[in-house]
Amino acid sequence: xxxxxxxxxxxxxxLRPKIRHTLKAxxxxxxxxxxxxxxxxxxxxxxxxxxxxxxxxxxxxxAGFPTGLKWSFMPxxxxxxxxxxxxxxxxxxxxxxxxxxxxxxxxxxxxxxxIAGYCIGATVGYNYIRGEFYEPIDRxxxxxxxxxxxxxxxxxxQGSGIDFDLYTHLGAxxxxxxxxxxxxxxxxxxxxxxxxxxxxxxxxxxxxxxxxINNTESLASVPVILEKGGQWFxxxxxxxxxxxxxxxxTGHVNKPCNVEVPLGTPFRDLLALAGGVSGGRRLxxxxxxGSSVPVVPGEVMMETDMDYDSIAKAGSMLGSGAVIIMAxxxxxxxxxxxxxxxxxxxxxxxxxxxxxxxxxxxRVLERILHGQGRPSDLDLLxxxxxRIGGRTICALGDAxxxxxxxxxxxxxxxxxxxxxxxxxxxxxx
Amino acid sequence: xxxxxAPLAVVHDVDKxxxxxxxxxxxxxxxxxxxxxxxxxxxxxPALTLVQEHNGGWLTQDLMDQVAAYLDMPEVAVYEVATxxxxxxxxxxxxxxxxxxxxxSCMLGGAEALLEHVEARHGVAPGETSKDGKFTLKEFECxxxxxxxxxxxxxxxxxxxxxxxxxxxxxxxxx
Numbered sequence: 001x002x003x004x005x006x007x008x009x010x011x012x013x014x015l016r017p018k019i020r021h022t023l024k025a026x027x028x029x030x031x032x033x034x035x036x037x038x039x040x041x042x043x044x045x046x047x048x049x050x051x052x053x054x055x056x057x058x059x060x061x062x063a064g065f066p067t068g069l070k071w072s073f074m075p076x077x078x079x080x081x082x083x084x085x086x087x088x089x090x091x092x093x094x095x096x097x098x099x100x101x102x103x104x105x106x107x108x109x110x111x112x113x114x115i116a117g118y119c120i121g122a123t124v125g126y127n128y129i130r131g132e133f134y135e136p137i138d139r140x141x142x143x144x145x146x147x148x149x150x151x152x153x154x155x156x157x158q159g160s161g162i163d164f165d166l167y168t169h170l171g172a173x174x175x176x177x178x179x180x181x182x183x184x185x186x187x188x189x190x191x192x193x194x195x196x197x198x199x200x201x202x203x204x205x206x207x208x209x210x211x212x213i214n215n216t217e218s219l220a221s222v223p224v225i226l227e228k229g230g231q232w233f234x235x236x237x238x239x240x241x242x243x244x245x246x247x248x249x250t251g252h253v254n255k256p257c258n259v260e261v262p263l264g265t266p267f268r269d270l271l272a273l274a275g276g277v278s279g280g281r282r283l284x285x286x287x288x289x290g291s292s293v294p295v296v297p298g299e300v301m302m303e304t305d306m307d308y309d310s311i312a313k314a315g316s317m318l319g320s321g322a323v324i325i326m327a328x329x330x331x332x333x334x335x336x337x338x339x340x341x342x343x344x345x346x347x348x349x350x351x352x353x354x355x356x357x358x359x360x361x362x363r364v365l366e367r368i369l370h371g372q373g374r375p376s377d378l379d380l381l382x383x384x385x386x387r388i389g390g391r392t393i394c395a396l397g398d399a400x401x402x403x404x405x406x407x408x409x410x411x412x413x414x415x416x417x418x419x420x421x422x423x424x425x426x427x428x429x
Numbered sequence: 430x431x432x433x434x435a436p437l438a439v440v441h442d443v444d445k446x447x448x449x450x451x452x453x454x455x456x457x458x459x460x461x462x463x464x465x466x467x468x469x470x471x472x473x474x475p476a477l478t479l480v481q482e483h484n485g486g487w488l489t490q491d492l493m494d495q496v497a498a499y500l501d502m503p504e505v506a507v508y509e510v511a512t513x514x515x516x517x518x519x520x521x522x523x524x525x526x527x528x529x530x531x532x533x534s535c536m537l538g539g540a541e542a543l544l545e546h547v548e549a550r551h552g553v554a555p556g557e558t559s560k561d562g563k564f565t566l567k568e569f570e571c572x573x574x575x576x577x578x579x580x581x582x583x584x585x586x587x588x589x590x591x592x593x594x595x596x597x598x599x600x601x602x603x604x
Binding site for chain 1: 517
């Protein structure tokens with residue numbers, strides 16, 4: 001685990017639970033020092049963006065795109081309104097970190113958004129929070145009120161001539177709105193159906209204006225990067241994989257948890273932090289980055305480190321940092337059927353390969369699971385998955401296809417056994 | 430997906446002070462104030478959520494039409510939103526909503542057994558409402574609280590690491 005003086009997004013976690021989300025608590029760990037310095041000294045946004053680039057902060061929502069580079073795409077000096085949008089539509093199965101940032105450290109997100117707005121030339125920001133997050137929404141709204149009252153948000157802040165207004169936008173239950181252009185559609189009061197790119201949001205985003213969308217954890221990392229320096233942040237992780245990162249370790253572990261550890265931490269150490277596999281069982285499989293990424297056999301994971309590049313070498317992706325642990329005895333057909341149901345339910349219906357294909361995947365997996373599979377079904381699954389990937393506007397189609405291909409690659413015998421005998425090879429989870 | 434950069438605003442021939450209730454209008458106005466003046470429709474989701482809560486947990490076509498008129502939107506644009514997002518109900522529901530997360534971490538944590546238990550013990554399957562009208566049971570996709578699996582959302586509150594006894598207690602406490 002990160003020593004408490006080196007924590008980033010969980011900087012307030014060591015404070016008393018009753019007060020750690022307040023402005024006073026956040027100030028006690030150095031909060032808003034960077035934002036007030038910016039208001040006072042008005043440093044050039046370029047130097048701040050260079051610092052973020054140096055830190056090698058990569059997007060924490062799942063795609064891992066370098067945050068500093070994303071900010072540099074904004075036409076900062078072009079006249080007209082620009083927007084910074086935070087993606088708190090956390091819904092990737094296995095991921096529950098942004099919820100805790102908003103519950104325990106909401107001010108750091110506010111400060112990160114204000115700094116981001118300054119860097120990209122945006123005077124208005126929206127935090128898009130999923131509608132089910134009643135408690136985090138209340139916490140964030142309370143923090144907004146405190147920040148406004150303290151003169152940290154609003155117009156002509158502390159006499160600097162700098163404006164920054166920040167608002168909460170409420171979702172209403174749609175996984176697809178975590179896709180950044182679907183999120184923008186939703187912010188405009190429409191169905192959350194992703195937009196075709198280009199134009200990218202930096203050219204035409206919210207209301208057709210230049211917009212940057214970042215994940216909650218990415219934005220909440222920003223104040224600490226500016227405080228301690230990009231080089232410091234980079235050194236907490238590995239080259240090209242800067243910083244500590246929040247991991248949500250869930251599934252068959254003794255102590256499911258969110259932990260902040262340096263990128264590059266060995267998986268076996270992370271597993272130990274979560275109390276090891278529950279019931280003293282053997283580790284069977286791991287989905288290392290949220291439900292959309294390929295599954296990795298347990299023995300491979302035990303030799304892998306938790307950073308973007310190492311996990312890519314192991315054949316999967318770090319994604320959102322949601323590490324889903326499966327113990328021996330888990331029926332992989334059942335797990336895949338669960339994932340297929342999720343993507344079929346959450347497909348927005350815009351692109352035919354995804355809308356129809358996810359339904360096919362779900363139905364074929366259901367019939368295999370219920371002992372009615374046909375010998376040709378595995379080829380059918382492979383075929384359908386192959387026809388979704390790369391043929392849709394957004395990545396939800398790929399997210400539905402990738403698990404299918406990886407489960408069939410590593411656990412094909414379980415599917416074959418179920419088709420042949422009508423009963424699972426292993427006891428159900 | 431749309432290529433428009435301006436909303437398809439439609440001004441309805443209606444006196445807005447007759448729509449919904451004064452309290453709801455004030456609440457909706459608070460949300461409208463967050464967005465550019467020409468983008469009132471950005472407030473459609475919170476507006477529908479507020480109206481639904483005020484109407485006992487579900488939306489009627491008349492209520493959706495009133496939201497459309499209040500926000501200068503075509504009715505169909507409101508229907509599109511109301512049918513797209515999982516938190517809106519377009520049929521009558523029980524006094525409370527019990528939403529059991531069924532996604533992978535909660536499944537590994539025993540969500541399925543929880544649903545089977547509610548069906549066996551209380552005679553309510555997902556999508557159904559109890560005979561006394563007390564609650565509607567729903568299966569929900571990932572609620573984003575996976576470290577507390579299995580998670581159950583009851584109205585606006587998350588319940589964590591819910592056991593069979595736990596869900597029985599939750600149900601017995603509802604009015």
